[in-house]
Amino acid sequence: MSAVRCIDLCKTYRQGDQDIKALDHVSLEIAAKGFVCLSAPSGGGKTTLLNAIGGLDIPDSGEVWVAGQRIDQLSKGALASLRLQQIGFVFQAYNLIPVLSARENVEFVMQVQGVSKDGRREKSTAILKEVGLAGLEDRRPAEMSGGQQQRVAVARAIVSKPALVLADEPTANLDSKTSDELMELFVELNEHHGTTFVIATHDRRVMGYAKRLIKMLDGRIVDDINQRAA
């Protein structure tokens, strides 16, 4: 079964007097356990596509299927539930809750999911150790480096073992060493946990980690490369 299937997606934004086609008849299918990079210059449509796949944005036309479920017609509540249970998000700007510690940021999503207190504690300890943040559990975001914050964001995204992780420019604010560490973590999670990754990036180093590279330009897919085969 496909992890993600998009059929003929269109999305137009109005900017001033101009209509901008962010997605222009985009169709693609991503297999489960895939590791895909969406590459495009700024304004190429990769974030819009990522948002459509994550149910954060509704396309003007076309269909979006995630884990066999059509999501473009779901209600707000159902979309929220889908994101909570099946999708993990990693953002460029980390986007942690500033008043919560690393552990609390990770546990917050689990609490919403209804995980018990003991379960939350056990999982958050394990995942923070896995992303290399053992001993930093009680630090707040402001007390951590960019790389550490992004690791917390990754821990938060994957702690509930979502089938799909969507990452939007996850390394944009990181140095090359930290970027490599993060991508190696993604690869490990992909290979050991079978998590599907869709990463929007224009960082060539990140693209190098992907099994499949989809290039976009002006809202259209212009190239789809299977890098393993290559």
Added chain:
Amino acid sequence: MNITLRLAWRNLWRQPRRTWLTIGAMVFSNALLVFMISLQFGMYDLMIDNTLQAFTGHIQVQAPGYKDDLKMRQVVPAVNALASDIRRETGLDRVAVRSAAFALVSSEDRSYGVQVFGADPQHEAQVSSLPGLVRDGRFPTDANAQEIVIGAVLARNLRVSVGDELTLLGSGRDGSFAAAVATISGIFDSGIADLDRNIAEVPLGFFNDVFYMEDAGHAIVVVTPNLDDVEAYRSRIESLLPVGSNLVVHDWNALQPGLKQAIQADLSSAFFMYGVLVVLVAFSVMNTQLMSVLERTHEFGIVMSLGLTPGRLGRLVLLETVLMGLAGMLLGALVGGAITLWFSYNGFSYPGMDQLAANFNLPSRFYPQATLLTLFAGPAVVFIGSICSATYPALRLHWLHPVEAMRAV
């Protein structure tokens, strides 16, 4: 502690100055409400007690219809026996028989129409403060003495003083001509102009002789230990009335409807003012929470993208308001309670208050009464008002789109 609760609490202290200002507004208004309501209720109790103890008492037994139409022949038969029964069966000491008639009172120079009361010298002082308000002379001590006590205004109008004689002319209970001469034994000054101008009291025995009352009277006046007991004693007294007598037992509310109306009118205007205060605080809370929601729009977009529903975010905003409201309520009740406690021992007064209070037969210092109701009623309304005012910022989250929210700076 639950993470949502922790998050709500910490969110409040992201902008400590703003939070303290909002809590400060709540504390100020709550403390003010506690003190004002305590003062008001203390004043009402004092007002009721002073007014009722001046003359009316808490309860009266009368003939049916007498309250609204003071006819001489509408009497309580065997009134002294019934009063004794009431004293014995209820255990109340403050029970007195009283009769009344309208008469023309004449001095050498002038005549005025007044209401003359026959009062039992032995018991009257226990149900009425008038005997204690005699400024010149004394209240009669002999039930049959041909003496009269009049108000200071009436004495001035009649141009008489203690020791002078007054002639009384009126109608007896049987319709006969009633006339007597009485010596002024005392002049009272209640501070209530109506009483001081229109009332005279004579010993009950003397009254009964002049107005041909025999063993009847117009009212048995009862004062209960406190206002809360009135209804219980009223029912008890009702059960003591002779079968088939048709007598009625009125409580103070029926006897002095104007008093309750005055209190209700005062309460209405006060509650209007309190309402304005609560609305102002509610707007302050709404402003704080609206600002707080607006500046966290980006963050809300993030948590929505993680799977939080707008409803859950709305509940978070409400929880923040609940925490702020609880802090304001408890601190406000504490500060207001402390101020009230201090004034309840030392009394509260302001320049010119003694003159104003005298008009209502009140002392020149008021003593607020702190009860659980006065401590928490006002703050609870502010608390509820604050929660209601936070529903708008919380509801705004329902229209938030994650992508647009995340674009917010």
